[in-house]
Every structure is written in structure tokens, then in C-alpha cells.
Amino acid sequence: MKKLFAQRVLNNSNSYINDIFKNSANPQNISFAGGFPDQDLFPSDQLEEAYRTAIANSKPDIFQYQSVQGSPSLRQKIANRMIKNSGMMVSSENILLTQGGQQAIDLTAKLLLNKGDSIAVEAPTYMGALTAFDMYEPVYHEIPIDKDGMQIDILEQTLKKHPKIKLIYTIPDFQNPTGTLLTSERRKKMVELANKYDVMILEDSPYRELKFEGDSVPPVKYYDTEDRVIFISSFSKILSPALRTGWMIAGKGVMERLLDLKSATDLQSPAITLAAVDQYLSNNDIDQHIKEMTDVYRQKRNVMLSAIKRYFPKEITYTIPHGGFFVWVTLPQEINSTQLLIEKVLPDAHVAYVPSDSQYVSKKITNAFRLNYTGLNPTIIEEGIKKLGEVLRKEIQLVQLKIG
Amino acid sequence: MKKLFAQRVLNNSNSYINDIFKNSANPQNISFAGGFPDQDLFPSDQLEEAYRTAIANSKPDIFQYQSVQGSPSLRQKIANRMIKNSGMMVSSENILLTQGGQQAIDLTAKLLLNKGDSIAVEAPTYMGALTAFDMYEPVYHEIPIDKDGMQIDILEQTLKKHPKIKLIYTIPDFQNPTGTLLTSERRKKMVELANKYDVMILEDSPYRELKFEGDSVPPVKYYDTEDRVIFISSFSKILSPALRTGWMIAGKGVMERLLDLKSATDLQSPAITLAAVDQYLSNNDIDQHIKEMTDVYRQKRNVMLSAIKRYFPKEITYTIPHGGFFVWVTLPQEINSTQLLIEKVLPDAHVAYVPSDSQYVSKKITNAFRLNYTGLNPTIIEEGIKKLGEVLRKEIQLVQLKIG
Structure with a gap:
């Protein structure tokens, strides 16, 4: 077989x-x-209550098929938090709710990678992302990490040398596995390089809000001028991984395609879960x-x-x-x-x-x-x-x- | 872009x-x-109660990461029902819980299809399956449907003529979109052809239990002698689509690979949902x-x-x-x-x-x-x-x- x-x-x-x-x-x-x-x-008791209230308030509709993009109300709350916490302008229309950050990585790979296409990744990087990317059979280029995150000068040399690179994958905030934070100078430069060499950036940021000390640094997407950055985060690390609820932020042209891909992959995320997360955010101070x-x-x-x-x-x-x-x-x-x-x-x-x-x-x-x-x-x-x-x-x- | x-x-x-x-x-x-x-x-009230009890009984563990394959208890209940209702021998080890039937189709395509690989599909067929398959860029061969389902003689001619076909996709029970039921003779013959021509079968059966009249017909997988049939069903049509809970049954060698693919795609399905479905099945007579x-x-x-x-x-x-x-x-x-x-x-x-x-x-x-x-x-x-x-x-x- x-x-x-x-x-x-x-x-x-x-x-x-x-x-x-x-x-x-x-x-x-x-x-x-x-x-x-x-x-x-x-917050087990609060999540328990959120599930209870979400279902009680919206049954039986909550048990029916819903939209591909996921709960508009939850997307709006995520947009509001992103605006408040990162200074980015984010519309709920540019957010897709996913099965955790992992699915967002998979969908991005599905969107961009033909077999043999090239991708730049940090070295070391999140091994789960590699297993997702591997399924689309790309050629990898490793960009080493130092104490300030991905080494941007090496990224530039690599982009110059390998014009077939389509995507830069980065975990800028408290990187998995090294814990490093990409400096704001390097973030800005990364976007400039993406524009110059015509590549996309996948910014995977599940740990962003778990900051112990130091100044705030804007997301890479904050510097995005050409809708080249797809930003991913999730509730797995800040609320509960069993919710399997993540989100991705992308420009209009990319989002349209992502909706088709999400539909082809699993139709939509579970409405009950999304309603429960929404309810949790309504009744609790997640910050x-x-x-x-x-x-x-x-x-x-x-x-x-x-x-x-x-x-x-x-x-x-x-x-x-x-x-x-x-x-x-x-x-x-x-x-x-x-x-x-x-x-x-x-x-x-x-x-x-x-x-x-x-x-x-x-x-x-x-x-x-x-x-x-x-x-x-x-x-x-x-x-x-x-x-x-x-x-x-x-x-x-x-x-x-x-x-x- | x-x-x-x-x-x-x-x-x-x-x-x-x-x-x-x-x-x-x-x-x-x-x-x-x-x-x-x-x-x-x-069964909104019962599902509401199932969520309530499932969370109350297992918090906070229920909010943590769980296994890739999904709740062993729910898999056992699904196996028991399959054994009872279809006469197949099914072990919980051979079941993977998925995000609805749609993800099960996507994972099967991911498992089998290189770009340009060939696949036989019913004509007409479920358009959502085509959108899932399309992502892996296969070559399609259409097998027409008559009042007894897929026309097996045409399937045989097609398999003979196109040795590159790897997969037969069928919806044998009350087919989407025609409503037809594949006869047991054709089911048996389909498996014989799969063995003879060395292809896999994807049996997609979400409507199986919604039978209005007529004799029961065993699943195609019932006739499977070489672990060539991957059987898919889901709770979407018999309980609620918002649960996004489906399952796939496959032999050991296939299952091992499917677990890796599920992990690469979205790590695991939401434990809370799986526990709620499990709880529903414990406390209610789904039949x-x-x-x-x-x-x-x-x-x-x-x-x-x-x-x-x-x-x-x-x-x-x-x-x-x-x-x-x-x-x-x-x-x-x-x-x-x-x-x-x-x-x-x-x-x-x-x-x-x-x-x-x-x-x-x-x-x-x-x-x-x-x-x-x-x-x-x-x-x-x-x-x-x-x-x-x-x-x-x-x-x-x-x-x-x-x-x-």
C-alpha cells in the first residue's frame, strides 16, 4: 500500500x-x-460559564452550520484588542478564525507553496511549522538567529542569492525555540526586504502577549505597506489550547483565497467554541x-x-x-x-x-x-x-x- | 501579489x-x-447539558492539549456503534477524530495525491470533496451514476485504461447529490477492483444512518480485505454540524500516517467538543x-x-x-x-x-x-x-x- x-x-x-x-x-x-x-x-470556571451562557443564549442556531470566516462578533473583539495592543489598524473583515495557529500555518503554506518553491525560516525554528510546510515539499533556506532574533543581514544575502524564495517564516516574539525577541529595527527592515524582493512574510506570534519585561515592540505587520505580512496568533497560550482557536490577519486579496482554502479544508471552525470564546471575552478581563x-x-x-x-x-x-x-x-x-x-x-x-x-x-x-x-x-x-x-x-x- | x-x-x-x-x-x-x-x-437541550457535564467533570484537564487521535472514550463509542450497525469489526485504534467529514477528505487527499496523480470520482459528486481534492492538483476520471450508484462496469474499464489511478472516491449511501444507494453487489465488486488494480477507496458516508426505507446494505469497507478502504462519517448530519466532529476508519499503516498529517494540519481536534459528544452519547439514546x-x-x-x-x-x-x-x-x-x-x-x-x-x-x-x-x-x-x-x-x- x-x-x-x-x-x-x-x-x-x-x-x-x-x-x-x-x-x-x-x-x-x-x-x-x-x-x-x-x-x-x-480560567476554567469562567470558560465553563462562557460555554454555558453561549449555548443557552443562542440555541438552536448555534448548532447549525455558520460562516467560513467564523463569528463576526469574535473577529471584532480580536480586531479591537489588536488595535489597542499593537497600534495596527485591523478590521474584522481581515481576520479568519482557524483551528489554532497550526491550521493558520498550514493554510498559508497551502496558499503559497508549489512543490519546490523556496521558503526562508529561522534556524532554529518551530518544528510544528516545519511539519506543516513539509507537506507542500518546499526548498528551505535557514536564517540563523542571534540574541536579537533572525539575522536580517543574512536574510538579505539569502533573498538576493535565491530569487525563488516566496515566503519568510518568522516567530518574532519570544521565539520558539530560542525565546529571542526580534528588534523593531529588524522588523522594519524585514518588511522592506519583503517589498524589495517580492516575498510574503508569515508572522507567527502566539507568545506575544506573554511578556515578562522590556519595551513593547510592534508586530512585523505594523510595518507592512503592501499587504505582504500574514499575522497569526491564537488563544492556545493565553486562554486554553483545547479551544483550538487561532486567527490570521491578511489583506483583502489574500483573505479571499484563504476563505476558499479554509472551506476546502474543514468548511469552518466550530461555532460553539467560537461563541464560548466570544462570551468569555464579553464577561471577563482577559488583559x-x-x-x-x-x-x-x-x-x-x-x-x-x-x-x-x-x-x-x-x-x-x-x-x-x-x-x-x-x-x-x-x-x-x-x-x-x-x-x-x-x-x-x-x-x-x-x-x-x-x-x-x-x-x-x-x-x-x-x-x-x-x-x-x-x-x-x-x-x-x-x-x-x-x-x-x-x-x-x-x-x-x-x-x-x-x-x- | x-x-x-x-x-x-x-x-x-x-x-x-x-x-x-x-x-x-x-x-x-x-x-x-x-x-x-x-x-x-x-437535541439542543441535551447537547447543552452534555457540554455542561463534560466541562464540569474534567476541568481543568479538559482545557489542556490532548492527543492527536482524539478522545479514546469517544473513539470507543464510535467503534461500538459501527460494529453494532454495520457488522464491521472496528477498533478504536483504527479511528481518527477529525474536523467534520471535510477534514477527513482533505487528509485522505494529503495522504495519497501527488500533483498529477489520478482519481476516480462519481459523476455527479459532492462539490466540497472536489474543492478539497483540487488543492492537490489531481487528474480526475468521472464514473457516471445510475439508480444503483456508481456504474461499476465503467469503473472497471476506467481502472483498466488508466493504471495511474490511485483512489476511488465514493458516497455509497444516499449519495450527494443524487440520493442514490450503491447496491451491495457493486460494493463487493468495487473492493475486488481496488484489490485487482491496486487502488485505495475513500468511502464518504455522512448520510448512512438517515435511511427512510429499504434493506440495510453493508459499508464498502465491510468487504475490505486489504485495508484499502478509508471510511468517513461525521456527527454533522445526525447530531449537529457545528460540532465539526467527524471520524475516519483506516488500517494500521494508513492510520499511522494520518496521525502525522492531522498533527501537521491542526495538531488535534478540540478536546472540549469531543468530551461533549462523548457525554451526549453516554446520557442519551442517539439511535x-x-x-x-x-x-x-x-x-x-x-x-x-x-x-x-x-x-x-x-x-x-x-x-x-x-x-x-x-x-x-x-x-x-x-x-x-x-x-x-x-x-x-x-x-x-x-x-x-x-x-x-x-x-x-x-x-x-x-x-x-x-x-x-x-x-x-x-x-x-x-x-x-x-x-x-x-x-x-x-x-x-x-x-x-x-x-x-
Whole structure:
């Protein structure tokens, strides 16, 4: 039967995300692997009430087919928040409600990518985006990240050298997996480059509102002058991932096509869920909720960074995220983080992380890994980092012995 | 910007489904166009209670990320019903929960179709499936329908002549749009042909349980001996379309790949919705609900057929559906149903239907249309058919005058 599968499926050698979900579900392990929000922070009672009210207010209509684009009232509320929080002009007509940010990435790929088309991605980047893009069989060009996000000078060289690039994929806010924030200068420059080299930008920004400190930076789309930026965000990280409710913002010409694609893909998102999110936003102060959640996540970030400082050997470097979900850890070149995970970290320390190779298209960086701090409580974070530190210390001693 | 769009998007010249939803929303028109269930039949109070209980019982976990495949408990209930109602052996491990049947079609296309791969479809067929398949740029081969469903002898000739065909797409139960039921002999033969010519079958069966009369016929998958049939159904027509909850049944090798595709597409379906459907099935007798719904739909089918008999000119032929949502009407060859809709039926009679050209890949049959009877009440059905009959009578007289 396998010969009947499409090439895109046969290409797909790894399904890291599924494995991560499985690893995280094993209660034996302390898993820093998943990108899970802290479920104690979900406004469960308010969401429960929102579902109750939404259904009571609009049955039986709420159970019928609705529009492809999704609840106009919810789209208006999202537009209002985007205007208030980012200074962008956003109309509800330019918003499409999607099944989380993941579907928004898939729809963008479906919109733009012929087999063999080129795309520029950050290195490292969100591995779930790569699995979505992979299905359209693109050619990737990696743009390395430094402490200020995607390196724009390298982006420019790459765009100049590869005129077939159609799309730049960026996670500018507290990047997955490195936690870095793209500077406003680089955002502006990125749009200028998109205009100059005639490419689109996919701005994937689920962590934007989870800022621990520092100045606000406008979205890349804020600088957009030619409707080249498709902006994505979702309620998964700020409210609940089980809502599977994301949104994408695009110009009129792009939006018209996206509606057709959404219809072809799954007709529409579930009206009941959209009504419940709308109801939640009507009856609650989501900004206050996000502030409280951010306070907890900042504290967890602090606990993880202190623990890393205390328990990790000094040969190891790591990023300092000012928001979002992740710390990126770099080991000495000689250590392969996938091998280490399988042979020592999981069996000896019962700790899980996401090794770097799955987060690079090229898979060539093998000595780093991603840690999540939002999903675990501070005591467990401390314990897990301590255990992980012990394995890392031994491994580095071993490597130094070999080298020495 | 348009030149940055993928070829699959530029190919897509029509977005009929969106237009139908728009037409149906215009309260001025009596729309037989949409495939809407009767919303007075939704078990709204029971679904409301199901959401309430599901959330109350499992918060806050229910708001967290869950598995790609979807609620094991709901999958088990679906498996049990399939075993009971169809005599197939189905394990919950072989079920994937999807965003309605539409996503199941999209995932199947994503699994199998390289650009230029060939696929056999019924003529006419469900236009939403064509929009999903179109995105993977296949070559279509049309297999005509007669009163017993897909014509299997023509299927065999086609498979013999075109060895590049990978997939047969069929709606065997009360087909959309013709309402026909594929005989069990043809089902068996279809599987034999799939084995012989090494192709997969996509069995799309959302109307299966809405049977008005006649013997039960097993699913095509019942005859499957080599895991070649992917079976799709959904709760959209038997419970509520706003749940966007469908399922697909596939063998192990196919299922493994489908899980990766689902993850790449939207990670997972909304856990809250799946828990609510599960709760509904625990606390209610869905078979009894379907029986009551089927009684109403049978009555509406009867009203539509009587009205057609009374008000349509004798030159017009139509199918007699024994279940499902649709009647298929064929006009004299000379009449173009799209032109008639736009120029006379909509403006004069304020009635809408789905013209045949959008339901044929080849668009070559232009003298037929699809009518839905489930979404409207009997008085409106009678009124709409009467108005439509008047336009048809005039048009046929006009054609006869021209010919004469």
C-alpha cells in the first residue's frame, strides 16, 4: 500500500510532535519537552460559564452550520484588542478564525507553496511549522538567529542569492525555540526586504502577549505597506489550547483565497467554541488574566534560570527569554543532544527536552536543546534541572577526558 | 501579489460552497441549495447539558492539549456503534477524530495525491470533496451514476485504461447529490477492483444512518480485505454540524500516517467538543434520536416528491432518494441550469438550488440541479417547489417554441 502514499508523506521521516506529547504524558518523566501552558492558570470556571451562557443564549442556531470566516462578533473583539495592543489598524473583515495557529500555518503554506518553491525560516525554528510546510515539499533556506532574533543581514544575502524564495517564516516574539525577541529595527527592515524582493512574510506570534519585561515592540505587520505580512496568533497560550482557536490577519486579496482554502479544508471552525470564546471575552478581563498568568510564568522562568545557573556546568550557554515559553541551551560541540537524551537523560535522570536537530531543517546543529518552563511547577523545575545538570556535568567530564 | 500564490489556488476558479452559504443566508430566498439539517431537530437541550457535564467533570484537564487521535472514550463509542450497525469489526485504534467529514477528505487527499496523480470520482459528486481534492492538483476520471450508484462496469474499464489511478472516491449511501444507494453487489465488486488494480477507496458516508426505507446494505469497507478502504462519517448530519466532529476508519499503516498529517494540519481536534459528544452519547439514546429525525426527513422527502409531481412539468425527471438529504432533478438537455438560476429562478421565484455543472469535474452536464429537503419546513418546501415549477414550465414552453 505504501507505494500509494504521496511523496510528501514518504518524505516525512520524523513525527517529533507526537513523540513529545507521548513523552510528556509519561508521569515517570519530568518533561521540559512540550510547549504546554500551566493548566492551573486556565480560567476554567469562567470558560465553563462562557460555554454555558453561549449555548443557552443562542440555541438552536448555534448548532447549525455558520460562516467560513467564523463569528463576526469574535473577529471584532480580536480586531479591537489588536488595535489597542499593537497600534495596527485591523478590521474584522481581515481576520479568519482557524483551528489554532497550526491550521493558520498550514493554510498559508497551502496558499503559497508549489512543490519546490523556496521558503526562508529561522534556524532554529518551530518544528510544528516545519511539519506543516513539509507537506507542500518546499526548498528551505535557514536564517540563523542571534540574541536579537533572525539575522536580517543574512536574510538579505539569502533573498538576493535565491530569487525563488516566496515566503519568510518568522516567530518574532519570544521565539520558539530560542525565546529571542526580534528588534523593531529588524522588523522594519524585514518588511522592506519583503517589498524589495517580492516575498510574503508569515508572522507567527502566539507568545506575544506573554511578556515578562522590556519595551513593547510592534508586530512585523505594523510595518507592512503592501499587504505582504500574514499575522497569526491564537488563544492556545493565553486562554486554553483545547479551544483550538487561532486567527490570521491578511489583506483583502489574500483573505479571499484563504476563505476558499479554509472551506476546502474543514468548511469552518466550530461555532460553539467560537461563541464560548466570544462570551468569555464579553464577561471577563482577559488583559488582567494575561497579566496574572505572565506573573506566574516570569516566576517560573526565574526559577529555571536560577537552577540552570546553579546546576549546569559552566561550559553550557543558554538564552535569557523576556517572555514566552522557552529557554534554549547550547552544549559543547562534541555532545549530541539527541543521543544524550535517549541514552542518558531519559533513562538516568527521567527528564525530557526537545533536541536541537528536530528544530533545524538542516539538522546540522546537534548540540543544543529546548526547555519549557511554563508547564511545570517551580519545585519540579528545580528538581528536573538539577537531575539534568548532573547528567550534563558527567557528560562534559567524559568529553573533556576524551579530548584531554 | 497574485503571482506568489500557489498554482492550486490559481486553478480554483469557483468557490461554490461559499456562495451557497451566502445564498442560503438571504432570507428573501427559499433555498434548496445548502445541505443543512433541520435545526429544530438538534437535541439542543441535551447537547447543552452534555457540554455542561463534560466541562464540569474534567476541568481543568479538559482545557489542556490532548492527543492527536482524539478522545479514546469517544473513539470507543464510535467503534461500538459501527460494529453494532454495520457488522464491521472496528477498533478504536483504527479511528481518527477529525474536523467534520471535510477534514477527513482533505487528509485522505494529503495522504495519497501527488500533483498529477489520478482519481476516480462519481459523476455527479459532492462539490466540497472536489474543492478539497483540487488543492492537490489531481487528474480526475468521472464514473457516471445510475439508480444503483456508481456504474461499476465503467469503473472497471476506467481502472483498466488508466493504471495511474490511485483512489476511488465514493458516497455509497444516499449519495450527494443524487440520493442514490450503491447496491451491495457493486460494493463487493468495487473492493475486488481496488484489490485487482491496486487502488485505495475513500468511502464518504455522512448520510448512512438517515435511511427512510429499504434493506440495510453493508459499508464498502465491510468487504475490505486489504485495508484499502478509508471510511468517513461525521456527527454533522445526525447530531449537529457545528460540532465539526467527524471520524475516519483506516488500517494500521494508513492510520499511522494520518496521525502525522492531522498533527501537521491542526495538531488535534478540540478536546472540549469531543468530551461533549462523548457525554451526549453516554446520557442519551442517539439511535432513538436518529429514528425521530429520520421520520421527519422522510416526511419532508415525501412532501418534496409530491410537490415535484404536482408542480413540475412532465418533461422533467428526478431521483427518488430512500434516505439522506437530496433529490436530483434533470431538465431537458437544452436548458442550462446555472443560467436559469441566475436569470430567472433567483430573481423571479426567489428560489435557490445547486446547478449541476459545479457537481461535475468536467462541468459538461449543465441541465440538472440538486434540491435539499431537510433544511426547510414542509409548507416552505411546497411553496418553493411550486414557484420553481412555474419558472420551469415557462422555460420548457419557451424551449419547445424555439425547437418547434
